[in-house]
Amino acid sequence: MAKTQLNVRVDEGTAKAARERATARGMSVNRYIEELVRQDAGEVGHTFVEAAADFMKQYENVFVEEFGTEQEGRR
Template structure:
């Protein structure tokens, strides 16, 4: 996968903190920022899946009443 250049503006103290964190981890500033974004996406993805699971748990009865049991429908489609 190719790389895309991004230009961002942050205040001086934020830039310095990012430089220090990257240096402490022994990685470049680019790698540090890339990891932060990837971690954020992972956390967002997990939060979405957790919320979707909770939603389905809360509304499962309503879905079954409206659309029927998915497992039962799948078994019927295989016959």
């Protein structure tokens, strides 16, 4: 993925907190901010849901053979 530079201005307290939290996680401030934005945008959760749906689609027949359909289970 191509990178682009984004300059932001924050107060010193916010900058200090970002540096401290990034260091505590063993990452750069840049990566820390990037991950925060991704989480906020829901990218991580969205990717997980897509992968889970794809998995269920691929293995639907296996689950039906093993466990039956939802209606069969509610007798």
